[in-house]
Amino acid sequence: MSKLRIAVIGAGVMGREHISALQSCNRAELVAIADPVGGSDVYDSGVPRFTDYQQMLKAVKPDGAIVATPPHTHVEIGIKCIELEVPSLIEKPVSSDLASALRLEQAAADSDVPVLIGHSRRHNSINTAAKRAIEDGQLGDILAVTSMHLRHKPDQYFADKWKTQKGGGGVMLINVVHDFDCLRMLCGEIDEVHAITSNKGRGFEAEDTCVVMLKFASGALGTMTVSDATQAPWSWEFTSGEDPRFAKHDENSMLICGTKGSLSLPSMYLWKNSNGFKRDDPLSRTRLRWEPNTPLHAEQEHFLDVVERKSKPIVSVEDGNRTLAATLAVWESEKIGGWVSTDEMIQRAKLEKTETN
Numbered sequence: 001m002s003k004l005r006i007a008v009i010g011a012g013v014m015g016r017e018h019i020s021a022l023q024s025c026n027r028a029e030l031v032a033i034a035d036p037v038g039g040s041d042v043y044d045s046g047v048p049r050f051t052d053y054q055q056m057l058k059a060v061k062p063d064g065a066i067v068a069t070p071p072h073t074h075v076e077i078g079i080k081c082i083e084l085e086v087p088s089l090i091e092k093p094v095s096s097d098l099a100s101a102l103r104l105e106q107a108a109a110d111s112d113v114p115v116l117i118g119h120s121r122r123h124n125s126i127n128t129a130a131k132r133a134i135e136d137g138q139l140g141d142i143l144a145v146t147s148m149h150l151r152h153k154p155d156q157y158f159a160d161k162w163k164t165q166k167g168g169g170g171v172m173l174i175n176v177v178h179d180f181d182c183l184r185m186l187c188g189e190i191d192e193v194h195a196i197t198s199n200k201g202r203g204f205e206a207e208d209t210c211v212v213m214l215k216f217a218s219g220a221l222g223t224m225t226v227s228d229a230t231q232a233p234w235s236w237e238f239t240s241g242e243d244p245r246f247a248k249h250d251e252n253s254m255l256i257c258g259t260k261g262s263l264s265l266p267s268m269y270l271w272k273n274s275n276g277f278k279r280d281d282p283l284s285r286t287r288l289r290w291e292p293n294t295p296l297h298a299e300q301e302h303f304l305d306v307v308e309r310k311s312k313p314i315v316s317v318e319d320g321n322r323t324l325a326a327t328l329a330v331w332e333s334e335k336i337g338g339w340v341s342t343d344e345m346i347q348r349a350k351l352e353k354t355e356t357n
């Protein structure tokens, strides 16, 4: 059987991760790379290199394209992929603003060319097992959730200027968007957000620290504590072992607490009081089972199914936009000094989109 021909647009940090995952995939082959400059070490991979992604798409006509460029470029490239009928896997977040993200949502809805958003943690077997346990009722009603992204990023990370700027750079849209997405996956829609950010850690324009309060549609409440300028292990990156570039610590980054039990992630300990809520009885702790996987590989396998039209995207543009809206609500909340409804954010951005059409 012939392999699916996949191109990668954007050969920076994440593009190279995708390239190396593709190179070990037996269903697909890397056929071209498009990247304006940089990334010279990946161009020895023997595939044609283009500086202009549109030229590449037209010349190579890949079966699918993986878009790993900075967030503010995703919509333009995504729409072009749709126009040229190339299914795409677009890295998270959908965009750096909601109005443009909704243009991509509309373009995807108006066409039958699939677009998958790269919220890679949806494919992590820890999260899928946790979701199953929650759906099976093991926690009862979820009442309170806490999520942490506390770690330190190395100085060289900020050599890419966009990672120091507002509107796409900064810990919230780059990293914590994953946590928002996981919370939606595990605990349901986020209705409202109240937040405050700070750049005290580095003094860049982009925030490095943030605290968030959340109201879920289910009635559950949540908090997030965030800083990428602290010496601390309590982030998904430093606890899950998902990404080999990060040391793994036996700690947690998320606690989901319900009326019948509570779950810590990624350790997957389920805590319950089996003897009926006596204060002096210790809670019992059992570990849920899951089959470890490599989320990026699982995501690419799913993308190949999407390319072959065997599956619908697990994360559609609309779905990715709900995660984006919850994340962007952080700045809106900071601006108004109060609670922000994610639905209202989307409705307002729809009006903005209509006005700019």
Ligand SMILES: NC(=O)C1=CN([C@@H]2O[C@H](COP(=O)(O)OP(=O)(O)OC[C@H]3O[C@@H](n4cnc5c(N)ncnc54)[C@H](OP(=O)(O)O)[C@@H]3O)[C@@H](O)[C@H]2O)C=CC1
Residues within 6 Å of the ligand: 009, 010, 011, 012, 013, 014, 015, 034, 035, 036, 037, 038, 039, 053, 068, 069, 070, 071, 073, 091, 092, 093, 118, 119, 120, 160, 173, 174
């Ligand atoms: N799922 C995950 O866990 C992760 C996802 N990401 C996501 O991946 C995306 C890229 O991030 P990252 O790799 O860190 O960023 P980088 O800045 O390292 O890489 C982006 C690359 O895209 C290139 N580029 C910019 N514009 C275009 C264009 N129009 N056409 C082709 N190439 C272009 C850049 O070239 P130049 O430098 O010349 O501008 C650069 O080589 C982001 O959306 C990020 O959020 C990132 C890391 C992990």
Ligand SMILES: O=C1CO[C@H](CO)[C@@H](O)[C@@H]1O
Residues within 6 Å of the ligand: 174, 175, 178, 237, 243
């Ligand atoms: O952009 C990113 C940088 O790397 C991080 C660690 O894998 C990711 O969380 C994030 O998506």
